[in-house]
Amino acid sequence: MSEVTNIKLKYGNDYHTVSVPTKNIMDIIIPEDLPGVPDQMEEVRRALREPIESEPLSVLAKGKENVVILCSDITRPSPSYLLVPPILEELNTAGVTDDKITVVFGLGYHRPHTEEEKKKLIGEEVYRRVKCIDHDRNNCVYxxxxSRGTPIWVFEPVAKTDLIIGTANLEFHYKAGYSGGDKALMPGVCSKETIQANHVMMIRPGTMxxxxxxxxxxEDIEEIGRIAGVKFIVNPVLNSNKEIVKCVAGHPVKAHREGCKYIDMMYKRSIPEKADIVICCPGGHPKDINLYQAQKGFENASYAVKDGGIIILFAKCGEMLGEKTFEDWMFxxxxxxxxxxxxxxxxxxxxxxxxxxxxVLQKKKAYLISDIPDDITRKCFFEPAKSVEEALEKALAKMGPEAKILVMPYANSTLPFVEE
Incomplete structure (x- = not known):
C-alpha cells in the first residue's frame, strides 16, 4: 500500500479530507494574507502624501474648476467611504471647493444604484457634501x-472635466491582469461599444x-485612460478579510504596478514546473456557490497544468451554474x-x-465533483465524479503512475506561475 497524504478541502460549508498518493505530490500551494493596517484612513492619507511618480494631488488640482472622482459600483469591494474623504481634503487644500467636485460611480455593464446604495458606498457625509452620480452608458462622448482599434466613448461628465481621479481596490482580474488603475475609467465609465471592443481581446495571448x-x-485599457485624461489614482490593496494592507496613489500606471506587487506577495505562488494533474478547490462557500463563481479557481488552476493534463475541480455548486446567460451558452x-x-x-x-x-477545456481535460447532476456536468464539458479520489484514480490511469500532482485548497485566490 503506497503512502498517502490527507488534505482538508472545503466543500460549501463543510470540510472533506481527501487522500493523495504522497509520492505524486509536487506541491500544495496556498495564499498568505498580509495583516491589515492599524488605521485604514491614515494609510490612504499616507499614500496621498507620498504619491508615486506624480505631483501631489493638491498641486495637480490647483486652479481646477471641475474635478471628477471615479468610484467602484456596489458589486466591488472597494472601500470608497475610506478613500474619498482624504481625497476631498487634498482637493480642498488646493482650493477646489466641494461644489466643483463630482463622484461618478463606474457601472461598466452593471445596473444603476439606488440613492441608499450610493450613500452606503461613499458614506453619508460625503454624499451630502458633493454631487454623486451613476455613469450612464448611453450618454457618452467620442x-x-x-491603437488597437477600440472606439473610445466616455461618459460625458467625465470626458468634459478638468481632472480625473480614479479609485478602486486592487485584485487579480481574470483577463486584464489586475483590477484598479485605469480600469476605473475603462470599463467603469465607458459605453457598451467601448467595453465590448476591449473585452473581445480576452481570447488574445497574454491576457491572464x-x-x-x-x-x-x-495595455488597451491604459491607453484609453491616457487619452481620456486619467491623471491620478488611489488604489488600496485588500486582504481576504477586506482590510487595507497597503494603499498606493499617484501615476495611473506606475502607482498601479507598485500596488500589484502586494497582490503578488499574498496570492501569487511560484511552482518549479507545470503539473500533470491539479486538484483545485475554490475554498468553500461562497466561492463555490455555483460554477460561475468556481470558474475563477478553475482558471487559476489551468496555469499550473500542462496542456493535455487534467484539472480536478472540487466545488459544491449548490446553486448550479448560477447565471442565466452563462447557462444558455453552455447548454x-x-x-x-x-x-x-x-x-x-x-x-x-x-x-x-x-x-x-x-x-481551458480546449487544451486540458477536467473532472468535476459537485452537487450538479451528471448530465448537466457533461453539458458543461466536464466529466462528473463522485469523489476527488475517484477522479484522481481515473486521472492517474490516463497520465501514468508517476504523474505529478499539484493541490490548490484555495484556488480562487491563488495564482500559480512557473518562473521563466
Missing part, C-alpha cells in the same frame, strides 16, 4: 480610437490574471469551440465565463 505588462487587454454549445467563436461575433457579459472555461 474621444477617438485606441497577474500579468499587466504585455497584456493586450490591460447551447455542441463543442468547447462554440462559445470561443460566438464571443468574437458579439461580446456578451455572463457568457464570457463560458468562454473562459472553454478556452
Amino acid at each position: 474621444l477617438g480610437q485606441s 490574471p497577474g500579468k499587466a505588462d504585455g497584456n493586450p487587454m490591460r 447551447r454549445a455542441t463543442s468547447v469551440d462554440d462559445p470561443v467563436n460566438w464571443i468574437q461575433e458579439e461580446f456578451v457579459l455572463g457568457a464570457h465565463k463560458a468562454v473562459v472555461i472553454c478556452l
